[in-house]
Amino acid sequence: WGGNGHAIVADIAEARLTPAAARQVADLLALEGHQTMDQVASWPDTIGHIPHDKGGAPETLPWHYVDIDVDAPAYAAADCPDRNCVVERLPELARVLGDAHAPRAKRLVALKWVVHLVGDLHQPLHAAERDHDKGGNMVKVSYFGETRNGHLNLHSLWDEAILEHETGLATGPHYSIDLARARHEADLLNAAITPGQAAAWAPQGLPGSLDATVTAWANESHALARDVTYADLPKTGNALGDAYDQAAWPVIQVRLEQAGVRLADVLNAALPAPVPTL
Ligand code: ADE
Ligand code: ZN
Ligand code: ZN
Numbered sequence: 435w436g437g438n439g440h441a442i443v444a445d446i447a448e449a450r451l452t453p454a455a456a457r458q459v460a461d462l463l464a465l466e467g468h469q470t471m472d473q474v475a476s477w478p479d480t481i482g483h484i485p486h487d488k489g490g491a492p493e494t495l496p497w498h499y500v501d502i503d504v505d506a507p508a509y510a511a512a513d514c515p516d517r518n519c520v521v522e523r524l525p526e527l528a529r530v531l532g533d534a535h536a537p538r539a540k541r542l543v544a545l546k547w548v549v550h551l552v553g554d555l556h557q558p559l560h561a562a563e564r565d566h567d568k569g570g571n572m573v574k575v576s577y578f579g580e581t582r583n584g585h586l587n588l589h590s591l592w593d594e595a596i597l598e599h600e601t602g603l604a605t606g607p608h609y610s611i612d613l614a615r616a617r618h619e620a621d622l623l624n625a626a627i628t629p630g631q632a633a634a635w636a637p638q639g640l641p642g643s644l645d646a647t648v649t650a651w652a653n654e655s656h657a658l659a660r661d662v663t664y665a666d667l668p669k670t671g672n673a674l675g676d677a678y679d680q681a682a683w684p685v686i687q688v689r690l691e692q693a694g695v696r697l698a699d700v701l702n703a704a705l706p707a708p709v710p711t712l
Contacts, residue, residue, distance in 0.1 A: 435553055436594035437611040438603045438619070439690060440475035443553040445620030446627075446694020447471065447701065454707035455698075462542040471549050472616065476609050478550040497523040497551065499560040499569055502656045504664055509561070509652045520560065521652050524551045525644040532641075532704035545701075552700060556693035558685070559592050561652040562659030570663070575672040591674070592663060596682050597690075623691050632695045640703035651696070658685055 435443070448471050451459060459471065468474055478498070484490020500519040502509050514522050530536055530544035554560045559569040567573050570588030577586055577595055586595060598604055601619050605611055637647040666681045668674070 435557055435690075436590075436597075436605050437476045437479075437609045438601075438605065438616050439557070439593065439597055440479075440550060440553045441472040441611060441613060441616040442620040442623065442690050443556075443693040443697060444471035444475040444549050445617050446624045446691065447549070447552075447697035449620075449624055450632075450695065450698035450702075452702045452707070455702045455705040458705040459545065459701065462538065462545050465538060465542050471545075472613055472620075474546045475549050475553065477546045480609060497547070498554045500652055501563045501566075501569065502561055502652065504562050504564040504656070504660050506656075508656065509649050520551050520555050521648050524548065524555065524648050527551065528644050528700055528704055531701075548700060548704075549697060552697040553690075553693045555648065555651050556655060556689040556696075557592060558655045558659035558663050558689070559589050561655035562663070564664055573672065575674050578675050579673075588663070588667075588672075592682070592686070596679060596686055599679065600683050600686075620694070623687060624694065626687075627691050627695060631691075635692050635695050637696055637699050637703075640699060641706070644700065655689075658689070 448456075448459075460469070463469060463471070463474065466474075478494065481489075481491045482495045482498075483492070485492060496515075496518045497520060500509065500513050500521050502513050506513075509521060513519065517523075524547075527544045527547045531541050531548055533541070536544075563569050568589070570592065571590075573588040574581070574584070575586055575588050575591055577591055577599070580586065582590075582595075594605060603611070603615055603619060637644065638650075639647055662681055662685050666678055
């Protein structure tokens, strides 16, 4: 997702934290003078394209996605070379966050990554590709006649353009967004989530292992990419508009909602209330 999608996921989760998790999240965020998770939700995207000697972390670029061929039945371990993809990194980072003995600065970094990666894993194209198109990054598209100077592609359409078209949210230079407006959209999505949905979406196996759950989320994204993202492309031309929008927008809404609910569940499990000492 772009900045707005990540902020929306963080906001939905923030509203669903237990008091114990909310307090620990706030304490970690305060180490850098932040108050809310939406303020840090896009930080991992800012460090990937900065070289090491300038304080960046280009080696983390593959952590944001897993390339599962759209024609494959499901995720396989070979899709995660050197265990360097979101399916392996997300559970590992959640373990660091939940490790009360780890240095607090390290746990804050893990928190920022967990907030970000639960979001990214729910974007269908972060778990699928067709003909090695890098999750749609190589597929040029137009959208209601616009190409954003030729920069619009299938991936950025799903990360940002459809959400912006439907909500009026916008992204400025250097990932800048209007957090108040993103919070408003998050409130609308959050209010539409029924208790039954939230229960049905809950990750299995918590507290404990996230590994199988994260694989299931990757497979959901992969199936949506196959059945909607790629299936609804026109046979030729990739000039997209109303018809594509009507197929994609409901999927994007539910994936942002699911990511928010599940992020809260992950954080609530990683950051339980301290056991009182007698
Ligand atoms: N780069 C290569 N594959 C990608 C994907 N699926 N999503 C985002 N970036 C990628
Ligand atoms: Zn993306
Ligand atoms: Zn990302």
